[in-house]
Amino acid sequence: MLMTIDLSYRPEVVELVARTELFINEHVLPVENEFRGDVTAAGGDDLRRELNAKAKAAGVFAPHAPVEFGGLGLSMSDRAPVFEAAGRSTFGPVALHIGAPDEGNVHMLAHIADDRQRHEYLAPLAAGAVRSAFAMTEPSPGAGADPNALSTMATRVDGGWKINGRKRFITGADGAGFFIIMARTSGEPGDRGGATMFLAPGDTDGIRVDRHIHTTDKSMIGGHCEMTFTDVFVPDADVLGEVNEGYRYAQVRLGPARMTHVMRWMGSAVRAQKVALDYVERRQGFGGRLADLGMIQQLVADNEIDLAAARALLVRACWELDQGSHASDSTSIAKTFGAEAFSRVVDRSIQMCGGLGVSEDLPLARLADELRPFRIYDGPSEVHRWAIAKRAVGRARKERQA
Numbered sequence: 001m002l003m004t005i006d007l008s009y010r011p012e013v014v015e016l017v018a019r020t021e022l023f024i025n026e027h028v029l030p031v032e033n034e035f036r037g038d039v040t041a042a043g044g045d046d047l048r049r050e051l052n053a054k055a056k057a058a059g060v061f062a063p064h065a066p067v068e069f070g071g072l073g074l075s076m077s078d079r080a081p082v083f084e085a086a087g088r089s090t091f092g093p094v095a096l097h098i099g100a101p102d103e104g105n106v107h108m109l110a111h112i113a114d115d116r117q118r119h120e121y122l123a124p125l126a127a128g129a130v131r132s133a134f135a136m137t138e139p140s141p142g143a144g145a146d147p148n149a150l151s152t153m154a155t156r157v158d159g160g161w162k163i164n165g166r167k168r169f170i171t172g173a174d175g176a177g178f179f180i181i182m183a184r185t186s187g188e189p190g191d192r193g194g195a196t197m198f199l200a201p202g203d204t205d206g207i208r209v210d211r212h213i214h215t216t217d218k219s220m221i222g223g224h225c226e227m228t229f230t231d232v233f234v235p236d237a238d239v240l241g242e243v244n245e246g247y248r249y250a251q252v253r254l255g256p257a258r259m260t261h262v263m264r265w266m267g268s269a270v271r272a273q274k275v276a277l278d279y280v281e282r283r284q285g286f287g288g289r290l291a292d293l294g295m296i297q298q299l300v301a302d303n304e305i306d307l308a309a310a311r312a313l314l315v316r317a318c319w320e321l322d323q324g325s326h327a328s329d330s331t332s333i334a335k336t337f338g339a340e341a342f343s344r345v346v347d348r349s350i351q352m353c354g355g356l357g358v359s360e361d362l363p364l365a366r367l368a369d370e371l372r373p374f375r376i377y378d379g380p381s382e383v384h385r386w387a388i389a390k391r392a393v394g395r396a397r398k399e400r401q402a
């Protein structure tokens with residue numbers, strides 16, 4: 001049977017992309033440029049609220065959120081070009097309320113939360129009334145690249161659970177309206193399974209933000225924080241999903257969240273290439289334009305190849321996710337390739353712009369700083385390669401035995 005693959009987007013999506021681009025250019029890029037990409041210096045939550053209100057007025061707010069909660073309910077495939085358009089500014093995701101970790105948390109709560117939790121947690125989050133945080137990573141020897149090392153413990157008490165432990169790199173923790181906390185409810189650190197997700201309002205007794213860990217990026221509100229949880233009581237009603245099923249639910253969040261990061265950072269990489277093209281096309285040297293030099297053309301072409309390849313991998317992974325698959329391989333492949341390709345694109349763009357490339361006159365140096373952590377969070381490149389290889393070897397073994 002002949003199968004047609006249609007890569008075009010519905011007219012509504014094309015129109016939304018155009019509207020998003022316009023909104024980013026008019027309302028978001030000027031602020032980002034004025035504050036050199038530092039969202040805290042630009043106003044933090046005050047700026048977020050102001051931009052969210054403008055995004056609502058422009059009809060581009062929360063395109064991923066379920067329609068019943070005021071969003072546009074876009075599929076993963078339809079999110080891709082819209083999130084990319086928002087990613088043209090490092091403040092774009094905050095403005096549209098599609099940044100990490102809120103966007104991934106909306107996605108997960110929409111799939112897992114019960115009716116009361118949807119009302120109490122998802123509704124205000126989807127509307128942008130509050131921010132949220134996802135607390136998984138811990139200081140050594142706790143959970144990091146290896147989630148099974150989870151050491152934060154939740155112990156049974158009358159009517160619920162008490163959580164004790166330390167976390168670090170928790171994005172948005174300072175000022176979060178609520179936390180999704182991953183804690184161990186059975187087994188020992190190092191054991192597979194035994195994790196549960198808990199919902200806890202930000203002002204719950206025992207939740208403490210110890211410090212902001214200063215990282216290279218500056219576009220996410222509420223910091224990447226080190227935290228302590230001391231006897232934090234969570235009632236049974238705020239267990240998210242089933243006890244001991246936390247790792248399974250994490251998969252609901254992780255695959256799509258990896259892809260939405262690729263979408264947003266694609267926007268940054270495309271922006272970098274545009275900046276470089278603008279420079280080499282105008283800059284005179286050696287009797288012509290830089291753009292006429294073969295070695296510059298190679299940098300331009302390699303950027304185009306990286307962008308096109310990353311986009312193709314993203315489209316494939318989103319299609320699989322929309323079919324209901326976990327898309328473990330395709331999301332790992334698109335995440336690993338995208339994170340590394342976008343860094344290469346920005347680095348080549350810096351090179352093409354000479355001294356201005358590393359200056360604050362252009363956004364390229366800060367885009368490089370923003371992108372660098374993406375090779376570490378949502379699974380370091382090495383962990384994805386390790387998982388991809390294990391699955392490939394497993395498949396080969398099965399085929400041999402068949």
Ligand SMILES: Cc1cc2nc3c(=O)[nH]c(=O)nc-3n(C[C@H](O)[C@H](O)[C@H](O)COP(=O)(O)OP(=O)(O)OC[C@H]3O[C@@H](n4cnc5c(N)ncnc54)[C@H](O)[C@@H]3O)c2cc1C
Nearest residue numbers: 134135136137144145146169170171373377378380382386
């Ligand atoms: C900017 C930023 C934001 C973050 N936001 C959040 C958040 O909101 N919530 C949250 O819970 N966490 C968050 N994290 C944490 C992030 O998920 C972890 O940093 C990541 O999982 C790696 O864990 P780790 O830092 O403990 O590194 P480690 O586990 O110590 O790993 C260090 C390095 O070892 C190598 N490595 C590890 N395992 C393997 C393997 N199997 N094979 C080969 N090499 C390997 C990799 O190179 C890896 O980078 C964030 C991190 C950053 C940088």
